Amino acid sequence: MNHSFNAGRLVKLLALAPLFLVGIVNLAHAEAWPTKPVTIVVPFPAGGTTDVLARAIAVKLGPVLGQSVIVDNRPGAGATLGAALVAKAAPDGHTMLMGAVHHTIATSVYKKMSYDFQKDFAPITTVALVPNxxxxxxxxxxxxxxxxxxxxxxxxxxxxxxxxxxxxxxxxxxxxxxxxxxxxxxxxxxxxxxxxxxxxxxxxxxxxxxxxxxxxxxxxxxxxxxxxxTTAKRSSVLPDVPTMQEAGISGLDIGTWFGLLVPAATPKEITQRLNKEIVQIIKSGEFQKQMAEIGAEPVGNTPAEMARQIQEETEKFAGLVRAGNVKIE
Missing domain, CATH: 3.40.190.10 (Periplasmic binding protein-like II)
Incomplete structure (x- = not known):
C-alpha cells in the first residue's frame, strides 16, 4: 500500500519537476540580468522627442544596471519598423522599445503588420507626455x-x-x-x-x-x-500659445505619450526590476527638471496602468481613423 502511494507521489513530483525547473531558470536569469549591454530601440531618427527621452533614460539607467544602455535608432514605416524588430527580439530584458502613441494609431492604420502591439509587448512604464x-x-x-x-x-x-x-x-x-x-x-x-x-x-x-x-x-x-x-490645456513652456479650442478648432485634443516596452515573454522579475529602476529615474528631481526644459510632463506609472492606457488609446484612435478614412497599404 505504502509502495503504491509513494510511487504515485513520485510520479506526481516528476510531472511537476519541469515547472520547478522553469521557475528556477527564470529566477536565475533575472538574478544574472543584465549580462550584456541593454539596447533601447528608437523607431525614429536621432533628434526627435522619442530619441531625446530614450537618451535621457539610457544615461541614468546604465550605472544602475551595471551595463551600458545603447540607443539604436531604427526609423521607418511610421515607427512600426523599430517596433517589429523588438517584437522579434529575444525576450531576455536586453532589448527595449521606446514606444509612443504612434503605435496605438498604426494598429488601425496599417492593413498588414508583423506584430500585435498589445499582445507582443509587455509594458514597463510611460516615461512622459508631450503636447503637440x-x-x-x-x-x-x-x-x-x-x-x-x-x-x-x-x-x-x-x-x-x-x-x-x-x-x-x-x-x-x-x-x-x-x-x-x-x-x-x-x-x-x-x-x-x-x-x-x-x-x-x-x-x-x-x-x-x-x-x-x-x-x-x-x-x-x-x-x-x-x-x-493640440491638447486641451496650454503648455507650461509655451504659456502664451492658445489651445486649438481657444483658436477656434473645437474638439481637437491629441498629445503624444512615450513609454518603454519589452517583448511579451520577458520574465516578470526583469520587467518588475526595469519598472522599479526607470520609475525612480523619472521621479528624480534632475529628470523632472530636464523634462520641464523640453516641454515634457514626466509620468512613471505601473505596467498595468500603461497597458490600460494603450488599450484605451488604441480604441480611441480606431474611431478617429475610421472617421478620417485614413488608410495605408
Whole structure:
C-alpha cells in the first residue's frame, strides 16, 4: 500500500519537476540580468522627442544596471519598423522599445503588420507626455490659426504639412484639423522630426503638428512661430500659445505619450526590476527638471496602468481613423 502511494507521489513530483525547473531558470536569469549591454530601440531618427527621452533614460539607467544602455535608432514605416524588430527580439530584458502613441494609431492604420502591439509587448512604464504644437516658419505670413485656415480654404491643396510618417500622431492630428476646419492640406510624411523641421525651415513644407520638444529651440530662436497647442490645456513652456479650442478648432485634443516596452515573454522579475529602476529615474528631481526644459510632463506609472492606457488609446484612435478614412497599404 505504502509502495503504491509513494510511487504515485513520485510520479506526481516528476510531472511537476519541469515547472520547478522553469521557475528556477527564470529566477536565475533575472538574478544574472543584465549580462550584456541593454539596447533601447528608437523607431525614429536621432533628434526627435522619442530619441531625446530614450537618451535621457539610457544615461541614468546604465550605472544602475551595471551595463551600458545603447540607443539604436531604427526609423521607418511610421515607427512600426523599430517596433517589429523588438517584437522579434529575444525576450531576455536586453532589448527595449521606446514606444509612443504612434503605435496605438498604426494598429488601425496599417492593413498588414508583423506584430500585435498589445499582445507582443509587455509594458514597463510611460516615461512622459508631450503636447503637440502647430508651427509655421516665421517667413510665412500666418500670425494665428484663423489666418492659416482662411488661406487654406482659399486654395485647397496649396498648403502642406509634414509628419513623422504615415499613421503617426502628427498625421492624425493633421487629418482631424482638416476635418474640423473644413480645409484640404497636403500631407507629406517624413521618417522623423529632424528632416521634417529642416524642410519646414527651408520652405519646402508650410507647417507641422510636431511635439514641442524638437521645435522648441527654433521657436526660441525666432525661426518657427507656434500657432496652437493640440491638447486641451496650454503648455507650461509655451504659456502664451492658445489651445486649438481657444483658436477656434473645437474638439481637437491629441498629445503624444512615450513609454518603454519589452517583448511579451520577458520574465516578470526583469520587467518588475526595469519598472522599479526607470520609475525612480523619472521621479528624480534632475529628470523632472530636464523634462520641464523640453516641454515634457514626466509620468512613471505601473505596467498595468500603461497597458490600460494603450488599450484605451488604441480604441480611441480606431474611431478617429475610421472617421478620417485614413488608410495605408
Amino acid at each position: 504644437v502647430l508651427v509655421v516658419s516665421t517667413s510665412k505670413p500666418y500670425k494665428n490659426v484663423s489666418d492659416l485656415v482662411a488661406d487654406a480654404k482659399a486654395a485647397p491643396g496649396k498648403l502642406s504639412y509634414g509628419s513623422n510618417g504615415n499613421g503617426t500622431a502628427q498625421h492624425l492630428i493633421g487629418t482631424q484639423f482638416q476635418q474640423i476646419s473644413g480645409t484640404t492640406i497636403l500631407h507629406v510624411p517624413y521618417k522623423g522630426s529632424a528632416p521634417l523641421t529642416t524642410d519646414m525651415l527651408g520652405g519646402q513644407i508650410d507647417m507641422s503638428f510636431d511635439t514641442i520638444t524638437p521645435v522648441l529651440p527654433f521657436i526660441k530662436q525666432g525661426k518657427l512661430r507656434p500657432l496652437a497647442i
